[in-house]
Amino acid sequence: MRLSKIFVAAAAFALLAASAFCDEVLQGTLTVVSDTGYIKMDVKGDTYVISPAAGCKMHRAEAGKSLKAATLKDFAKGDTVVALVGEDGRALSLKAYYSIITGVFKNVDENNNVSFADGRIFNASKYADVIFPSGTGVMGDLQPGMKLTCRVNPNTKRIWTLVSATDKKKAASTTAPKAEPAKTEPAPKKEAPAAKVEPKSDEPEEIPSIKAIVVSVPEDLKPGDKLNVKITGTPESKAVFEVAGLIGPTELIETSPGVYNGGITVPNKTVTDAVVVGKVINGGATTKPMQAAKLISVTASEEGAKAVAAAAAAKKAQLEEAKKQKEQAAKDAKKEQAENPEPVEPAEPVEPAEPVEPVEPVEPAEPVKPSEPVKPAEPVAPAEPVVIMSPVSGTNVGSSFTVAATAKPGSTVHVNLSYTNRLTGVLNLSGTVLDKDYTADANGNVNLGRIELGSLYSANLTFTLTMNYPDSTTAAVSRFVANKISRKK
Secondary structure (H helix, E strand, O other): OOHHOOOOHHHHHHHHHHOOOOOOOEEEEEEEHHHHOEEEEOOEEEEEOOOOOOOOOOEEEEEOOOOEEEEEHOOOOOOOEEEOOOOOOOEEEEEEEEEEEEEEEEEEOHHHHHHOOOOOOOEEEEEEEEEEEEEEEOOOHHOOEEEEEEEEOOOOOEEEEEEEEEOOOOOHHHHHHHHHHHHHHHHHHHHHHHHHHHHHHOOOOHHHOOOEEEEEEOOOOOOOOOEEEEEEEEOOOOEEEEEEOOOEEEOOOEEOOOOEEEEEEEEOOOEEEOOOEEEEOOOEEEOOEEEEEOEEEEOOHHHHHHHHHHHHHHHHHHHHHHHHHHHHHHHHOOOOHHOOOOOOOOOOOOOOOOOOOOOOOOOOOOOOOOOOOOOOOOOOOOOOOOOOEEEEEEOOOOEEEEEEEEEEOOOOOEEEEEEEEEEEEEEOEEEEEEEEEEEOOOOOOEEEEEOHHHHHHHOOOOEEEEOOOOOOOOOEEEEOOOOOOOOOO
């Protein structure tokens, strides 16, 4: 399963890359491929219905291998899909990944956990396809000792297709009718949402969008400092941001059409690498949260408490002073109006109009030939974001690991890999493993091969992998650890 780990994208950091290109990147499990031209994805428990846009680039590959051009019919339920979605909700590009495992079947329990003879256990989807040489079957048809080839979601490790090298036994086939209703359960759900989706695509202007979120803070952030946020999205809407564990939902002010700005004093709390997310609200519709590239870290202290209190007092005094000035200005205007009322001048009499002399008829001008219509400029295709496929953020890698990502074919991607033990002072250990540019191949794959850590393979080291286009200020980020784990023999 090492290959499957290589090509699992971290959805949270995929959204980081999207913020730089004014489009949204979604990653999840493919649950439905409709014959009418749309797919359903499960993204962290939420279901997305997505239709490919005209000219949508589609690719599919086994984890660890190069992407190949594909069509929607080549996609299969259970694939991990990375979708670049435009403002109208249609996919500009779709990339699907899957993994293959083989083994000798041992048994399957009531929770669909499939055990293999070598001790491995994988959970199978209740909608998984079971295929024999003579045709399809059900889980109950599998017998111990059968050699299986299974298609697995590289992210969830869940089995979606089981193919047996030997045919099912006739005695076991009697269980098939009992399991058939379970296989047909998803059918009503598959077609029902289509009618709900189509009206939305006809009226995209009613659906709000969020294009980017940018955070500005001092380099050495402390409690009491100012945190500024800028969100761009649908004009005449409501933009809100929050910082996980630090700042609750805070509304921004629309300073120009579609541009929302605001700032807030950082409270006296401690957070490390807290994410900043924003969304745009228009009526009853809300965009999916978009995460900013900047992560927030701040440490509470006594000085911080004083700074926060001082900032709050200054803001309160400023508001009170502004209120007093406004009230005084209103009083002064009312007093001046009472003391010096403006006289109403009488209307001037209207002089009678002079008689109009008849106008000689004018010969009609020659008709003007209509100008040729100006051909509209072709829309510029949005840039394809960098998406880190491996290592997955939050995982524990070994003494060596593979770095892989996807980007615009032929583009230059800057890669930086650094490490730290997160200690301070003389105990701090930090540095850079890699800092150079790489070129994406014709299929958009950026493969760096395996990185050997050598002496850095020790406990308590956190690695940060950053990948971005050289001219971009926003990067895809993956954070992971390389700890030695003792194994019981």
